[in-house]
Amino acid sequence: MTASTARPPAPIAPSDLQIARGRKARERAIRTFFLAAAAFSIVVSVAIVVSLLGNALYFLINVDKSALFTDGWFPRRGLYDIATILAGTLVISAVGMLVATPLGLGAGIYLSEYASPRTRRLLKPVLEILASIPSVVLGFFALTWISPNIVQPLTGAPLSNMAAAGLAVGILITPLVASVSEDAMHAVPLYLREAAYGLGARKRTTSLRVVVPAAISGIVAALLLGVSRAIGETMIVAIAAGGTGGSLFQVNPFEPGQTMTAAMTALAIGSDRVQGEELTFESLFFVGLLLFLITLVLNLASDAFVRRVRRAY
C-alpha cells in the first residue's frame, strides 16, 4: 500500500461504538432470565422455611407441653419426647463420627501428602464410588451384614441396633470428610512444606505438624459437614436402627433407637391424617424444623471455616 492510495479512515462517531438497540434489549432480557434462575434458589429457601414453620408452630401451640417431655417418642399415642429422638440422633452421629474421623482424615492426609499420582488415580475412585452408593443400600448392608457379622457377635445386641446404623453412617460420610479435608490440605502452599524440610523435618513431622495445623480450619469444616450429614441421614437409620413407630429414651448404642429422621419417615409412611393422634401430621414438620435448624447451624459454621482457609492462602 502506498501513501497515495491510502485514504484516511472516516472518523469514528460515538454511535459506532454503541450496540444496536435490538441487540441491547436481547442482552437485557437474557440477563434477567439468568438472574431469575439464580434468584429461584432464594424462593426455594423461603419455601422450605415457610412450609416448615407453619405446621411446626401449629404443632407447638396446640400440643400439650408436657407431652414434649415424657418417657418416649410415640406420636400415635400423643407422646412427643424430644429428648428421645435427639438422643438417638446423637448416639448414631457419634458412632458415625468415630468411624469417619480417623478413616476420612487418614484417607485425606494420605491422598494429599503421601500418594503418588499413580496410587492416587487408583484409590481416589474408591472414595468416589463409595460416595455414590445410595444410603438405602448402605441401610440394607447395615441390617444384613454389619449387624449380624460385627455388632451382634461382639455385644449380643438385637439385629436392629443403633451401633450398626452408626457404623454404616460412618462409612457413608467418610468420602465427604476425606475429600473436604484433602482439599484443605491441598490448598496449603508448597513453601510451608519446603520450609519444614529445609529445617530437617521428616515427612511425618511435616505432614502432621505443619500441613495439618495449617489446614486445620478446613479439617474442622470437613468434620462439621460430616456431623451435619450424619444428623440428616435418613434411610440407613430408618432401615437398621429399629425405631419403627416409636421408642423409649435410649442412649445405649447396642439397643434399637429412634432418630429425628427415622421418626419422620415413620410418620410419613402412615401419613394419612386420620391415623393416631390429631397432631401427628404436624409433629412431622416440627421435627423437620428442628433438623433443619441444627444442620443449618452446622453448615454455616463449616462454611465459615472453609472461607478462613481460602482467605489464609
Place this chain on the structure above:
Amino acid sequence: MSASPGTLATREAVERRLRSGSSDVRGTVLEALLLLSLLIALGVLLILIADIVVRAIGVFTDRGTDFLGSALDARPDQAGILQGIIGSVLLTVLVAVLALPLGIGAAVYLEEYARDTWLSRLIRTNIRNLAGVPSIVYGLLGLAIFVSLVGIGNSLIAGGLTLAVLVLPIAVITASEALRAVPMSIREAAFGVGATRWETIRSHVVPYAAPGILTGTILSLGRAFGETAPLLMVGAIAGTFSSTAISDMLTGSYTALPVIVYDWSGKPQDEFRSLTAAAIVVLLLVILLVNATAILLRNRYDRKW
C-alpha cells in the same frame, strides 16, 4: 560471639540427624496407617458388593429377566421391579427437564453476570446451604407445597418436582465450577471482537465448559436416581401404577426403585432379602454406570489451560 549451650545442642541434634540413616520407623508406620484407612474403605466397598451380589445371584439364576419385567407382588416368587424401574426413569427425566436448565442458568448468572453485590453473595451462600439441607427436609417441602398447597397429591409429578428442587443446588455448584475453569482470556478474546456478553457466553464460555457441565449434571441425576427419603415424604411407598397410560402414571400412585428397596428390606420373609439384594444390584448397576460415564467424560474432555 560464643555459642550458647542452646545452639550447641541444636548443632549436635542436627549433626546426629544428618548422620543417622534414612529409616524412620514411626514415619513408615504412620504412612501404613494412613494407607490402611483407604484400604478399609476399599474393603468395605468390596464386601458390600460381594455380599449383595451373593444374596442376589439366586434371584437372577431362578427368575432371570422375569424379575425385571414383573410388577410388585406380595408373593416373593412373583414380585418384580418393573414399576420401580419405570418410576425411577420417569422421575429422573422430570428432574433433568426441570432442574438442569434452571441450575445451569443460575450458574451462568453467578459466574458470568453477577458482580460482587449483597444479592449475589446472598444467592451464593444460600445455594451452598441448600446443598447441605438434609434430603428428608426437601421431602417436607414437597409434602407441604406440591402435595398439599398446589394440590398435586401423592403423585409422580410431586416426587419429580421435589427431587428437582433437591438436585438444583448441586447442579448450580457443579456447573459454576465448570464455568469458572474457563480462563478469562477466552472471554476477553470474544469481547475484543465486539461480542456482547450473551454472545460471548453462547459461543465461547459454554462450549468450553460443556464437558464439565455435562459431567456435573450426569452426577446430580445419578444422585436423584438413588434418593429415597424425600420420595417417602411425598407418598411413593411401593404404590403401583394404576394403568399404563402416561397420564395415569404421572398423576396416580407411583413407586421408584430405591423406594422398593426400602419397602422390601423391612419385609420379614427371607425370600424378600434376596429380592431386595437383586433390586439393589439393578440400582447399583445404573448408578455405577452413570458415574462411570461421567468420569470417562471428564477424563476424555478434561483440558488443562
